[in-house]
Amino acid sequence: MRAAETAEFAEFVHSRSAALFRTGLLLTGSREVADDLVQSTLERVWRHWGRVARADSPEAYARRVLVNLANDRWRGQRGGTEVPLEQAGAHDRGVDPYRQVVQRDELMRALHLLPVRMRTVLVLRYYDDMSDEGIADLLRISASTVRSQAVRGLAKLREVVRGAEDVRGAEGRVAGSERAG
Amino acid sequence: MNEPGDIEVERELVRAMNDSAGNEPVPAYDPQQLAASGRRHRRQVWALAASVAAVAALGAGLAALLSGGGPSHTVPVTAGPAAPRPVGSPPASAPDAARGWATMRTVLLAAERYENPATRGTVQLGQVAALFTDQAAFTRVWGSGGLGATCGAVADGALTMDHSGVLLYRGSVQLPDHAAFTFDDRTGRISGVSCGSGQLPGGLGHQTIAAVFGSQVSGGKAGDGLVGPQVSSLDCSPADRPLTNWYGDIATGGGLAVPPTWQWQVTLNGDQADGPLSAVVDHTGLMTQATCPTSSP
Numbered sequence: 001m002r003a004a005e006t007a008e009f010a011e012f013v014h015s016r017s018a019a020l021f022r023t024g025l026l027l028t029g030s031r032e033v034a035d036d037l038v039q040s041t042l043e044r045v046w047r048h049w050g051r052v053a054r055a056d057s058p059e060a061y062a063r064r065v066l067v068n069l070a071n072d073r074w075r076g077q078r079g080g081t082e083v084p085l086e087q088a089g090a091h092d093r094g095v096d097p098y099r100q101v102v103q104r105d106e107l108m109r110a111l112h113l114l115p116v117r118m119r120t121v122l123v124l125r126y127y128d129d130m131s132d133e134g135i136a137d138l139l140r141i142s143a144s145t146v147r148s149q150a151v152r153g154l155a156k157l158r159e160v161v162r163g164a165e166d167v168r169g170a171e172g173r174v175a176g177s178e179r180a181g
Numbered sequence: 182m183n184e185p186g187d188i189e190v191e192r193e194l195v196r197a198m199n200d201s202a203g204n205e206p207v208p209a210y211d212p213q214q215l216a217a218s219g220r221r222h223r224r225q226v227w228a229l230a231a232s233v234a235a236v237a238a239l240g241a242g243l244a245a246l247l248s249g250g251g252p253s254h255t256v257p258v259t260a261g262p263a264a265p266r267p268v269g270s271p272p273a274s275a276p277d278a279a280r281g282w283a284t285m286r287t288v289l290l291a292a293e294r295y296e297n298p299a300t301r302g303t304v305q306l307g308q309v310a311a312l313f314t315d316q317a318a319f320t321r322v323w324g325s326g327g328l329g330a331t332c333g334a335v336a337d338g339a340l341t342m343d344h345s346g347v348l349l350y351r352g353s354v355q356l357p358d359h360a361a362f363t364f365d366d367r368t369g370r371i372s373g374v375s376c377g378s379g380q381l382p383g384g385l386g387h388q389t390i391a392a393v394f395g396s397q398v399s400g401g402k403a404g405d406g407l408v409g410p411q412v413s414s415l416d417c418s419p420a421d422r423p424l425t426n427w428y429g430d431i432a433t434g435g436g437l438a439v440p441p442t443w444q445w446q447v448t449l450n451g452d453q454a455d456g457p458l459s460a461v462v463d464h465t466g467l468m469t470q471a472t473c474p475t476s477s478p
Contacts, residue, residue, distance in 0.1 A: 010212035017210040024339035035208050042215045050320075104197035111194070126191065127198040158190045 009049050013042055016059050020066055021151040026123045041066045052088040064138050071116050103161060110160040118153040121146055280369030283313050285362045286428055290451040291341045292327035295424035300425055314365045314372045322374045331357035332376035337398050338448045340387050340429040354396030386443040386462025394427040410468045417449055417458050417473035425450055
């Protein structure tokens, strides 16, 4: 491998690894797993660097690898760790004065309980700011499927947030009546 | 279509993602270490590929390099038996030189089949790649769609003339460039190719071989006036399988016979499992014998 290619790759790693790591983190919910995924992704990118560097966007290739690795890992683990989405908002529901912080935490918990494709669509759409067409190309699905997955994903997240708020409201009312009593 | 409330959820989701991912410190990734790890992986892949090729070679040359579908046969991409010593060429400088020629034959047969859309699916590129010294050599020599191995032009026939090069054909027409491969002396694997348009030694009956089999590939009658009456048939394939490509190994014979004759081993459709067709061409350019592999019809 030529020195020029090594330098190009080093520049790519320095400039893009943080974004890849954060996408990996959102896809997996685990810092360790995201780190592992990014390592594997960058190794794979380097193996094909001669071809990747000539492509329009090495980052697009890297993101595709990362998403595929994340999905592969999820498929490998499927069966033992899924939690019904309805329970997602039930964790750590204690009274928290920082409502917004709690709500975002619930959203992230719920996000990681969505089916992998739905979750991937939401991460790429709302974090990586990719177009539906770009996501469709990356995931090799149609743009209409991307849109329907996004709509269904948002609907599930909204249910979780509303459910959690209802529970908090009920808990607040109970606590208020107990204090009054 | 977004439902009422989705906008709020969208906004909160973006904020939640930014909060969640943005607050995490990013690990440091060392490009040098990643590259070293990538090189280790490549070496492992090549070692594995070499092992596969070695095991395949032990399998009496029958392991398929090209996977067949339907009625088509498979083409072994093993190093195969040693090619005959070329006429008029210097003795092999290393024991593996002949293995290099055999490797060249299998690579060129694979390239011919890969360049033809009808037979492309029978070529297993991973096994072809294992016949090169490394991935870079494969990428460089094989080129786009196998065209690198045939000097940039689609070929369906080839003849090894001597150590200096291989003549390439489309139908019975000789292509302007000929190919010369270089090999790793120790392993016989291909390390490079160069293309040239100069003259190669002639007089070995190669024009007869090219005319006879090249015209068959083109769907024509095999070499009018070039095939003697002693030759009963040149069709060594099942009736439903036309000739798509061929490769003539370097001729043996020549100088000691009076008058001289040359014997060619011609691989048809890339099949080597039953052995090549054996053809004898006399000093007038007439094909006087043609023997199909023993198990052919």
